[in-house]
Amino acid sequence: MDGYAKRVRLPAPPYHFVTRVTALEGTTGEFKPATITTEYDVPEDAWYAVDGGVPPAVTVEAGQCDLLLVSYLGIDFRNKGERVYRLLDSTLVFRGDLPRTGQTLRYDISIDRFVHQGDTTLFFFSYKCYADGELILELHDACAGFFSRQELDTPLGVVMTEKEKAARAALPKGYFKPLAYTAKNHLTRADLDLLAQGRPGDVFGPDHAQDPGINPALRLPDDRLRMVDDVVIDRKGGPRGLGKLVATKRLSPDAWYFTCHFPDDHVLAGSLVAEGAVQLLQIYLLHQGMHLTLPDARFQCVTDTPIEVQVRGQITQAHEEIRYEVEVMELTLLPRATVIADILIYLGDKPVIRMKNLGLQVREKNGTPYRPEAGGVPRFLGRRNRSGEPAMINELHLAHAAKGLLDMAMGPEFEVYRDSRAPYIPNGDFQFVDRVMSLKGTRGDLSPGAEMVTEYDSPPDAWYYEQNSHPHMPNAVYMESSLQAAIFLGYYLGATLKNPEEQYSIRNLDGRATLVKDIDLRGKTVRHHSKLLMTSAVQGAVLQNFSYELSADGEVFYTGESLFGYFSAAALANQVGLDNGRYVPTWIETEQPDPARVRRVELPADAPAFTDPTGGHLHLPGDKFALVDHVDLVADGGRHGHGYLHGRRAVRPDEWYFDCHFHRDPVMPGSLGVEAVLQALRLFVLEQDLADGIEQPRFAMATDVEMAWKYRGQILRDDKELFFDVHVKEIRREGDRLLVIADADLWKPGLRIYELTDVAVEVRSAQA
Missing domain, CATH: 3.10.129.10 (Hotdog Thioesterase)
Structure with a gap:
């Protein structure tokens, strides 16, 4: 031989x-x-x-x-x-x-x-x-x-079948909000050396930095094992929009990785090529700020997920470089910060190696603190906010509060819910709380006075900016961010722990809120200060009332107060709406105005946004905010004679918001019912040409108008439709400011369930 x-x-x-x-x-x-x-x-x-x-x-x-x-x-x-x-x-x-x-x-x-x-x-x-x-x-x-x-x-190279191409093209688009943003999307060897030293803050910016001694294992291997030299990152690239990385490794014919493998048949080991792919996933997890979730963690491979490897060409000393193309297929914080990707490795223009479902996680080392301790107050878990203030619990824990293990979010007392349904905060596109910064209160003590400070980083490219009628934060996000922060305070203190056998659902009942100042929140951190005002236990329910204020850069811009209830299944089954189970007809049903007074405006979901015909900046929101199918408008109608709108919306079981609100307890968010009303009010402004004379008019949130709401029911997947009345009661023109204020009601089939007072839209000059 x-x-x-x-x-x-x-x-x-x-x-x-x-x-x-x-x-x-x-x-x-x-x-x-x-x-x-x-x-x-x-x-x-x-x-x-x-x-x-x-x-x-x-x-x-x-x-x-x-x-x-x-x-x-x-x-x-x-x-x-x-x-x-x-x-x-x-x-x-x-x-x-x-x-x-x-x-x-x-x-x-x-x-x-x-x-x-x-x-x-x-x-x-x-x-x-x-x-x-x-x-x-x-x-x-x-x-x-x-x-x-x-x-x-x-070599034949890797050949992708037509079926595989079609499946890739049909993949749904996703979205992931980085825990820390960076403009650093091109990494050189010098940058990779810094990552090998455990210095992500020196590469991606100070928001990525952690205290000395935190996470010593979250770094790249040293230069000897490094299998990438140059990396370009597009965090919205790839077929799912979750990220794409393109990287190269320059090869040296006399390098150790050739001469040792094999002694008389030099070829680059496939495991080393795969190591380059792993290193790219490590880089991407750091780029997305995933290391910030834990104080002492390691990179670990995702378990129990088959990784398919296909090799259709050899890499030899005759080749000068290989190129990686990494397409991210999944990016999540559950159960830990995780990235899963498909990878192609090229020699020139020919793909010669393919890896599918390569996954990597950031996971705590054995014995490392990773969640709140008994009582809910943890040791420092490694995360600081943009100002350097230590977070009590972070994005990882809030992700579990939305769609994971509640004890991971709030501590060992909540392990009782591992085998039963319990309330969750909204998740995915409808989650608007990121971190808990401080808690003044004691678990189990539900008396008035407890306070919590939480934060939400509003990304500059958030879906709700792109799809809103003006690129400022829409009303639904103001409402939801404040309500989610407030309810988390009561839940964290243990509002349901006295009756762990009860499978509660959480519902908002009443509230009032005022936009004190309309500011551009894109890219800013919203800080919530929530205070518990009252807790009351009644048969089948626990009621809690909170006050809250939202601020950015130290300036308060939104204040309110709201009442929530935790309800048993029996209590929810007996809902009678706002009218004790009676059907109260809409205004248009009662008054039956002359058809000549009624103008129907169709708003099909697949139509482009309704645009101001004068060529201004006014338009209706679209996509996730397309919440109205058609509106019947009576210009001189309604309770006050200043205008009336009757809107309808078919409710499909697969509406996007059901999966977000809430996990295992799907219900339409009340704030989106309010958004439907606001959409109708904006349509009223357009149809009646109320903004005439305002230079470059734009829609805005109405400031200094306290809106109040009352909810006594819910829109479920099988409710088929919702409909609402809007009664305009004031149209106020102050120079280049137009204010339209209305009262509104919203029905599900057979019941009036929402009542809104002083819901308002504003039009301002774009110059204002």
């Missing part, structure tokens, strides 16, 4: 990761199923370790003795030095944490079958990897073969 020019060889140091063979079953000369068991003692001072952690490349590569086994079976006697080993396909599934230095890794490797096609031999194998006896990794459906130089010189 040693006389052949090419032989099956294990990698040489420093990429040799087998210490001993402890078992082998197979017969030389018989290409039949066979097994080998190997062990690798991870050195305490391993050159590749990061804070004592073993990277994925080494964890995967240490199962390299399929090579030894196939050599023992005598494959070189068949190949006669004319063919070399190449891996084609495999599926990896991580089952546990990545290994640590000082552990022993055991690999139970099986060759399951051989296929001979002329002079070409393929074999199929698998392995299980155990770290100190604990299963942490499985390799399934791996296929490798032995190929001639001619076959390897004409």
Whole structure:
């Protein structure tokens, strides 16, 4: 065998990761199923370790003795030095944490079958990897073969089928709000060196920085194992709009990664190529600020998710560089900060390696604090806000409060809800609280006076700016951000803990709020100061009243007060609306105005936004704010004779807001009912040309008008429709300011359930 020019060889140091063979079953000369068991003692001072952690490349590569086994079976006697080993396909599934230095890794490797096609031999194998006896990794459906130089010189490359292309094009768009924003989207070797030193704040900006000693493991490996040199990031790129990274690795023909793999057949190890992809996911998690969620965490591979690997070309010393294209398929904080991506690796314009479903998480080390402790007040969990103030709990915990484990959000007392339905705050596009900064109060004490300070970072590219009728924060977000912050105070104190067996739903009942000042909040941090005013337990419900104020840069801009209730299923089932179960007809039903007075305006969901016909800046919101199908307008109608609008909206079970509000308890947000009314009022302004004479008019939130609301029912998935009345009661013109104030009511089939007082829209000059 040693006389052949090419032989099956294990990698040489420093990429040799087998210490001993402890078992082998197979017969030389018989290409039949066979097994080998190997062990690798991870050195305490391993050159590749990061804070004592073993990277994925080494964890995967240490199962390299399929090579030894196939050599023992005598494959070189068949190949006669004319063919070399190449891996084609495999599926990896991580089952546990990545290994640590000082552990022993055991690999139970099986060759399951051989296929001979002329002079070409393929074999199929698998392995299980155990770290100190604990299963942490499985390799399934791996296929490798032995190929001639001619076959390897004409690679097919990775071919994507038409079905795969169609599935990719049909992927739904997503959105993720970074925990910290950065303008740094092109990383050089110098930047990567800083990330290897654990200095993300020096790369991405001060909002990404953490205190000295925090998260020493959240860094790239040093230059020796680094498999990327230049990275370009587009956080809204890729088929899902969740991010795309393009990176290159410049190759040196005499570098260690060629000369050791293999000693007489130099080719870049697939595990090292995969390590480059892992490093790009590490970079993206840091870029998105995911490291800010925990005080002492590691990068860990996502468990129990098959990673599919396809290799259709070799990377040799003749190649000068490889290019990575990483498309992010999932980006989430649940159950921990996680990114999952598909990756293509190119030689020139040809993709030669594909990886699907590669996932990486930021997860706390064993024994590290990661959630509030008993009583709800945790040790410092690593997150500071933009001003450097330590957060009590952060985005990770609020994500769990919206759609995860409530004990992760609020502490061990809430473990009682792991097996039952409990209230959640809104999630996804409708979650408007990010962090809890401070709490004045004691869990279990629901007496008046408790206070909580929370924050919400309003992103400059938020959907509600892009889809609103003017790029300022819409009323629904003002309402929801303040209400979510207030209710979290009462919930965090334990409003439901006295009756953990009761499956409560949370509903807003009454409220009043005033926009003190209309300011541009794009890119700013909204700070909520909530105060508990009252708690009252009644049969089947717990009622709580709060006051709140919202500020930005120290300036208060929104104030209010609101009453909430936690209701049992029985209490919700007995809702009678605002009129004790009677149906109160709408104004247009009662008055039956002459049809000639009624103008119907259709607002189909697929139509472009309704635009000011004079060419001004006035238009109706669209997309998620397209909440009205049609409006019947009576210019001199309504209770006050100043104008009347009757609007309708078909309610579909798959409306976007049901999944956001609330998890496992879907209901239309009352604030979106208010938005529907506001949309009708804006339409009234347009139809009646009330903004005539205002230079470059734009819609705005009405300031210094206290709106009050009363909710006594809910719109559910199966309610089919909602309809509402708007009664204009004042049209006020003050120079270049127009104010339209109305009262409104909203119905579900058979019941009037919302009552709004002094709901208002404003028109101002764009110059104001």
